[in-house]
Amino acid sequence: MRKITPLDPHELQRQLEGKYPDLRAFCEGVRLLVRGSFPILSEYSVIDRFQIEVEIHPDFPEETPQVWEIGQRIPRIVDRHTYTNGGSCLLVPEEWLAQPIEERTLLAFLEGPVHNYFLYQCFAELGMDWPHGERQHGFEGVLEAFSGLLGVKDPVQLLNFLKLLTYEQIKGHWSCPCGSGKIIRRCHIGRIRELQTRIAPSVARKSIERIAKEYHRARGRAD
């Protein structure tokens, strides 16, 4: 798959400078990092700022960058979607990975999920609701996210669809993942073709892994 984001910090720095002059890209050992003051923008004015660090995975854009709030402004608690190390849970990662690969640039990530997350944090800080809602924590939130991505609510159906999407090629005579007993060609062929354009097999595999992991965590907690 084509890598579209340069992993050279100098090139990355140039990309950031126009909109994010306070962010700087650099290497720390083998890690490629972006660090600095991140502005929350409304039209062209800055409403607020957060000190952040972003680690760009070597497999970017096939992996979601990790983000930390490093100014110790956001309480590191579940309800603020922040881990104890300042790690920010912007969204269920596969929601980002389900975007077309050419749209998954670092700038788009900063302007989208990162900006939204920190804007929402300003609401939370003032005791207001998250303006676009929030996912439930853990397994339930993952199910919610994948239901949104696939348009399927039943967990079993959802997993069947994801399993199917892990294949590079899907045959029309296979059983439809909706559980109707029909073959795909006579059932959800249109829907499946549409999903294939958005969800790559690698994303489907990661999604299944995430569902399994969160399911076991939820089970572990319940036990």
Add this chain to the structure above:
Amino acid sequence: MDTNSYLKSVLSSQALETDGEELKNLCAERDRVKSILFAAFSDDPPSIRYAGSYAKGTLVKESYDLDLTSYFRRDSTIAGETLAEIWQSVIKVLSSDYVVQPKTSALRLVSNSQVYFHIDVVPGRFVDDSKSNVYLHQNNGTKQRLKTNLDVHVDFIKESDVVPSIRLLKLWKCRRVISVKQFVFELLVIDLLRSNESASLEEQLVAFWETVVDTPDPIVPEDPANPQGNDLSSLLTDVTWSELQTVSQTTLRQIENSGWEAVFGPVEASRTEVMHRERLHQAAAVITNPTRPWFSLE
């Protein structure tokens, strides 16, 4: 607006408003800390004073901590016999009301719900009865104690004639998240601007960045409170210096290519909470691809 007027406006926007909510809340929290310490050590209370940027006049609104001293008399044993015992006693006392996060020589106070108050308490013990020099416990590093003097530090900064540049450069350092300790950075600015004290703000800032870029090895300032005893070189290493150089170089390039607003951004007008809320709602309303935060129960 010319560059110097712009820089002065940036500075004004970075002052804590004297009648603002933020300062009121901060003072209320400070009073609470003070009363906790006074109550715990009522028989021989410590000296509680502002230290850090608030005392030195170098505070920038975007990133500040209110440092409060908790200095005990030289022969007081109310908080312990040794500096380490004083350190532990103060932690214990404050832990009843706060989550205490020990730093190198200060204790950061966080609420039980993880809200950070911007207040750090610095425990210590006066060296003698003149109550001027003080020993601070060192929580990490090779030294166990550090001799310092708050009054000397405050005077040194205030009399430097470069306080506005210190504040602007602190804002620059905060926005770029450069890992140099605040008090060392302030001393470095004074050191590098020694021959530029009468220059304009613009000239001073450019002189600072150019000197950093042009000097291959770290320039380690002296600690005016203890020039022989406190070697600050471990706080300004080759790695940190190189980081300062890279960011300084980028900054000079940004000024050349895009002007000063690329460095400090547009001047941020003071705002009321109502205005702030309104702007937040406006920003949320124009989001075309909303995302929803999640939390993995790791």
